[in-house]
Amino acid sequence: MIHFGGCLCGKVRYEVEGTPSRVGVCHCRYYQLRTGSAFGVSVYFPEDKCAKTSGELEGYSYKTESGNRVKVERCGNCGTSLFWRIDADTYTGVVGIAGGTFDPPTFWYDLHREVFTRTKAEFCSIDAPETHSTHPIYMPEKRDDPRLRGD
């Protein structure tokens, strides 16, 4: 099964094959800032099941409180963030895809878990099989300032 997606302006297009290895809703501040919204929808696929078919990406990277580097790629034209990679063991060989960028029916995949509910907006009501106040691999080695930590 092939699914297609892309950015707002339509220049970046991608396709994925099969089903995601994991799908999460993340309420962390990093994703709230990346999306400009209340949460991010993260659809993880093995690298070899996801292919960009057109468009140019530009990158931005940051280090999380746990010391993991997150490399985000967004459309160089419209700025939609589409992909990211996290240099932590549990994310080796997988690419995160922004869940709202799939073509309709956009939300065709099943949600596995909800993470970083400590910074969840009160108006959000999401029904996930698994919920975590932070993240299963959260192990802070530094303390972000309140703007990024959310307290």
Ligand SMILES: [Zn+2]
């Ligand atoms: Zn674009």
